[in-house]
Amino acid sequence: xxxxxxxxxxxxxxxxxxxxxxxxxxxxxxxxxxxxxxxxxxxxxxxxxxxxxxxxxxxxxxxxxxxxxxxxxxxxxxxxxxxxxxxxxxxxxxxxxxxxxxxxxxxxxxxxxxxxxxxxxxxxxxxxxxxxxxxxxxxxxxxxxxxxxxxxxxxxxxxxxxxxxxxxxxxxxxxxxxxxxxxxxxxxxxxxxxxxxxxxxxxxxxxxxxxxxxxxxxxxxxxxxxxxxxxxxxxxxxxxxxxxxxxxxxxxxxxxxxxxxxxxxxxxxxxxxxxxxxxxxxxxxxxxxxxxxxxxxxxxxxxxxxxxxxxxxxxxxxxxxxxxxxxxxxxxxxxxxxxxxxxxxxxxxxxxxxxxxxxxxxxxxxxxxxxxxxxxxxxxxxxxxxxxxxxxxxxxxxxxxxxxxxxxxxxxxxxxxxxxxxxxxxxxxxxxxxxxxxxxxxxxxxxxxxxxxxxxxxxxxxxxxxxx
Amino acid sequence: xxxxxxxxxxxxxxxxxxxxxxxxxxxxxxxxxxxxxxxxxxxxxxxxxxxxxxxxxxxxxxxxxxxxxxxxxxxxxxxxxxxxxxxxxxxxxxxxxxxxxxxxxxxxxxxxxxxxxxxxxxxxxxxxxxxxxxxxxxxxxxxxxxxxxxxxxxxxxxxxxxxxxxxxxxxxxxxxxxxxxxxxxxxxxxxxxxxxxxxxxxxxxxxxxxxxxxxxxxxxxxxxxxxxxxxxxxxxxxxxxxxxxxxxxxxxxxxxxxxxxxxxxxxxxxxxxxxxxxxxxxxxxxxxxxxxxxxxxxxxxxxxxxxxxxxxxxxxxxxxxxxxxxxxxxxxxxxxxxxxxxxxxxxxxxxxxxxxxxxxxxxxxxxxxxxxxxxxxxxxxxxxxxxxxxxxxxxxxxxxxxxxxxxxxxxxxxxxxxxxxxxxxxxxxxxxxxxxxxxxxxxxxxxxxxxxxxxxxxxxxxxxxxxxxxxxxxxxxxxx
Numbered sequence: 001x002x003x004x005x006x007x008x009x010x011x012x013x014x015x016x017x018x019x020x021x022x023x024x025x026x027x028x029x030x031x032x033x034x035x036x037x038x039x040x041x042x043x044x045x046x047x048x049x050x051x052x053x054x055x056x057x058x059x060x061x062x063x064x065x066x067x068x069x070x071x072x073x074x075x076x077x078x079x080x081x082x083x084x085x086x087x088x089x090x091x092x093x094x095x096x097x098x099x100x101x102x103x104x105x106x107x108x109x110x111x112x113x114x115x116x117x118x119x120x121x122x123x124x125x126x127x128x129x130x131x132x133x134x135x136x137x138x139x140x141x142x143x144x145x146x147x148x149x150x151x152x153x154x155x156x157x158x159x160x161x162x163x164x165x166x167x168x169x170x171x172x173x174x175x176x177x178x179x180x181x182x183x184x185x186x187x188x189x190x191x192x193x194x195x196x197x198x199x200x201x202x203x204x205x206x207x208x209x210x211x212x213x214x215x216x217x218x219x220x221x222x223x224x225x226x227x228x229x230x231x232x233x234x235x236x237x238x239x240x241x242x243x244x245x246x247x248x249x250x251x252x253x254x255x256x257x258x259x260x261x262x263x264x265x266x267x268x269x270x271x272x273x274x275x276x277x278x279x280x281x282x283x284x285x286x287x288x289x290x291x292x293x294x295x296x297x298x299x300x301x302x303x304x305x306x307x308x309x310x311x312x313x314x315x316x317x318x319x320x321x322x323x324x325x326x327x328x329x330x331x332x333x334x335x336x337x338x339x340x341x342x343x344x345x346x347x348x349x350x351x352x353x354x355x356x357x358x359x360x361x362x363x364x365x366x367x368x369x370x371x372x373x374x375x376x377x378x379x380x381x382x383x384x385x386x387x388x389x390x391x392x393x394x395x396x397x398x399x400x401x402x403x404x405x406x407x408x409x410x411x412x413x414x415x416x417x418x419x420x421x422x423x424x425x426x427x428x429x430x431x432x433x434x435x436x437x438x439x440x441x442x443x444x445x446x447x448x449x450x451x452x453x454x455x456x457x458x459x460x461x462x463x464x465x466x467x468x
Numbered sequence: 469x470x471x472x473x474x475x476x477x478x479x480x481x482x483x484x485x486x487x488x489x490x491x492x493x494x495x496x497x498x499x500x501x502x503x504x505x506x507x508x509x510x511x512x513x514x515x516x517x518x519x520x521x522x523x524x525x526x527x528x529x530x531x532x533x534x535x536x537x538x539x540x541x542x543x544x545x546x547x548x549x550x551x552x553x554x555x556x557x558x559x560x561x562x563x564x565x566x567x568x569x570x571x572x573x574x575x576x577x578x579x580x581x582x583x584x585x586x587x588x589x590x591x592x593x594x595x596x597x598x599x600x601x602x603x604x605x606x607x608x609x610x611x612x613x614x615x616x617x618x619x620x621x622x623x624x625x626x627x628x629x630x631x632x633x634x635x636x637x638x639x640x641x642x643x644x645x646x647x648x649x650x651x652x653x654x655x656x657x658x659x660x661x662x663x664x665x666x667x668x669x670x671x672x673x674x675x676x677x678x679x680x681x682x683x684x685x686x687x688x689x690x691x692x693x694x695x696x697x698x699x700x701x702x703x704x705x706x707x708x709x710x711x712x713x714x715x716x717x718x719x720x721x722x723x724x725x726x727x728x729x730x731x732x733x734x735x736x737x738x739x740x741x742x743x744x745x746x747x748x749x750x751x752x753x754x755x756x757x758x759x760x761x762x763x764x765x766x767x768x769x770x771x772x773x774x775x776x777x778x779x780x781x782x783x784x785x786x787x788x789x790x791x792x793x794x795x796x797x798x799x800x801x802x803x804x805x806x807x808x809x810x811x812x813x814x815x816x817x818x819x820x821x822x823x824x825x826x827x828x829x830x831x832x833x834x835x836x837x838x839x840x841x842x843x844x845x846x847x848x849x850x851x852x853x854x855x856x857x858x859x860x861x862x863x864x865x866x867x868x869x870x871x872x873x874x875x876x877x878x879x880x881x882x883x884x885x886x887x888x889x890x891x892x893x894x895x896x897x898x899x900x901x902x903x904x905x906x907x908x909x910x911x912x913x914x915x916x917x918x919x920x921x922x923x924x925x926x927x928x929x930x931x932x933x934x935x936x937x938x939x940x941x942x943x944x945x946x947x948x
Contacts, residue, residue: 368928
């Protein structure tokens with residue numbers, strides 16, 4: 001077990017109690033803030049080299065969103081970690097009853113390649129805030145970002161309690177043989193199952209941020225231009241390599257006719273007449289991903305875009321029409337700048353289509369009619385929901401972010417990250433006195449005693465109180 | 469067998485998909501029916517529990533029915549507010565939008581019960597799962613066969629048959645059931661099977677709540693009222709013949725108080741303790757005084773004939789528990805009768821940490837005492853082992869109690885008493901590490917069985933503000 005030494009070193013650090021004091025956690029978090037500030041250029045460069053990430057996108061997603069999470073955490077940490085006092089019953093009226101926010105211990109964070117800094121830092125912030133020791137495993141696919149995380153980040157953090165491991169598939173399997181107190185994984189459902197199976201051997205709780213095909217229903221009554229811009233933005237951001245990107249559109253044939261020119265216009269507005277020349281459009285992360293996407297293209301009917309450049313791993317912002325459920329592009333999460341449109345007659349058909357498939361990370365619905373948006377919301381199930389826009393629900397950290405079913409389990413962002421990495425421990429502190437009150441619970445049991453207990457704990461519908 | 473399970477679960481899923489368990493009215497109706505069932509069939513329920521565990525009526529009522537009625541009342545009262553969408557704080561970009569968290573059902577939930585509190589351990593999770601709008605497959609433990617049979621008979625009489633089927637059977641049936649896809653599994657039992665359940669769940673990415681066990685330590689400080697501490701510990705240890713997941717499993721204390729601890733527990737078990745009662749007398753509690761007269765000793769001189777002392781659930785566990793006595797110093801008890809699965813309340817002293825009785829969760833009426841020289845040693849002892857479901861510490865010194873709590877980890881804690889953190893539905897009940905994951909009771913059940921869906925509804929107009937985020941990007945936009 002090549003990682004046993006590392007894990008036991010961190011466990012020893014954990015048991016020493018070093019990460020418990022709030023001052024320590026704050027110091028580590030502030031150091032993370034300095035990393036984001038001082039290494040901003042390095043982050044922009046690394047992500048540009050790894051996947052041609054436009055500086056605007058990188059600054060927004062990899063730096064700004066992380067800084068917001070950091071500040072929100074620092075502003076609220078003392079409140080979040082306080083003992084939570086709860087309502088008491090008759091018997092415990094004079095006792096101290098509360099929920100403690102205990103760290104779990106040594107936690108593992110496995111990050112993917114699409115937002116290589118963001119998806120390391122966002123969970124890391126909450127894990128540190130909650131008082132844990134952390135091992136981080138950044139993605140080996142984005143080599144420059146991995147190097148930044150493995151070589152530069154540790155110089156900002158206490159290496160007794162925080163470590164970065166660089167590992168490919170095989171080494172990660174070995175890493176997962178160790179016992180962790182929590183595992184946070186972002187990636188695909190198939191690897192999610194492997195992680196959870198490994199976690200089961202140690203009864204390690206997990207949060208799995210997975211993915212799926214996020215449907216985007218566009219009703220016939222809507223402002224087509226605005227819809228096209230919002231959908232195009234969500235789809236082509238990061239060259240489509242976003243877990244919450246609208247994966248495919250569901251709309252009527254009539255709407256499709258209106259949507260196509262609007263999408264064409266939006267793409268031209270965003271990226272100019274030749275998106276390959278635009279500094280604002282990303283690239284596919286690797287050759288393997290590029291081949292996969294190219295194969296999906298070949299099985300579809302291109303209406304917009306479709307150009308590719310293998311040497312540059314460039315795929316143009318593309319829209320496919322007449323997509324059938326059996327097309328390759330409708331069999332897997334696309335994770336690229338390809339937007340298939342599937343025709344449905346009406347909202348009912350769209351809802352049925354969505355419900356026949358695995359539950360996605362997010363469902364999108366566009367309509368100027370509130371009722372339509374609410375109907376889609378009520379009749380489907382997904383991690384999250386966004387009406388009349390794409391991606392934005394992820395930026396509101398007062399809401400939990402996560403999947404359901406195949407798209408994941410658990411949530412995070414903001415306080416939800418802190419909660420994810422916290423064990424809520426129920427505590428009752430009684431006094432040695434008032435022993436006579438306890439008499440009712442002790443044997444010998446009798447109808448008489450029971451009668452008293454029942455009468456005293458008469459269960460009422462309003463303001464019910466239980467004696468025991 | 470897998471085919472049968474497929475059918476049962478398939479029917480439940482079709483029933484869930486029909487949408488009928490979504491409405492609050494439907495859920496309330498089912499909960500009310502459950503309440504009726506518990507009240508109307510009280511006799512049958514108590515009889516089944518008595519047949520399974522030799523538990524007296526009043527005892528079974530207070531352990532398995534009273535709490536349920538309270539939970540039902542609480543849930544029915546609060547459900548409308550729990551199920552309502554919660555608006556959340558918005559930021560500058562979403563100021564004019566609707567943003568809220570919508571609690572939604574997960575789908576088809578599986579509840580696997582345990583045999584030690586056979587009725588409440590299926591019913592309490594069931595209440596939460598129904599309240600959250602799910603379909604529920606209930607699998608009571610086959611070891612408590614009378615209660616399992618009763619649950620299988622009763623639920624279809626009161627609840628929607630397709631939405632809430634009961635599956636009975638043992639290991640083969642449970643294994644077949646676990647191959648099916650569920651949207652949440654709540655399992656109560658031991659860690660070994662917990663791992664099997666989680667591995668099966670992993671195949672479908674099914675979230676799990678595992679209510680497991682472990683050895684719940686009980687530290688008794690030298691500075692403490694031993695008579696009261698021991699009475700409370702005796703109550704929690706020997707209730708249900710020690711077969712309680714949060715029973716104090718073993719005692720840690722200084723060698724100098726070991727024999728006093730034994731004396732006090734023995735006194736609570738058998739000898740009249742009227743003098744202790746008189747000491748506690750407080751004029752304000754005059755109604756309670758009349759009970760002190762009733763309250764002399766827990767089980768009397770002949771424990772075996774006390775109607776209030778339960779039995780070990782079956783021969784297998786009887787043999788297992790008796791085996792733990794091998795080579796141990798028995799300070800009290802030790803008597804056993806295989807025919808009736810009776811094991812007397814037993815105390816062991818000077819127990820070695822390496823002995824068998826200190827390896828596994830005892831789950832029986834044997835209380836080992838391990839001596840430690842200090843609270844530091846006790847904390848170290850506890851931390852060297854798997855995280856327990858409960859942790860108990862008795863002391864007059866508040867600081868010491870706080871210290872033990874903050875330097876250890878456990879599912880829950882009760883200071884200066886045992887078991888009590890279980891009874892408050894405002895406290896989440898569950899384990900950590902080897903003792904489990906997730907929690908339930910009260911509102912926590914509702915949350916366990918719900919999906920909190922983040923919803924953001926924007927206006928299709930107001931496109932102006934969006935322009936900032938669209939390409940072409942520029943430094944100006946970013947700096948803003």
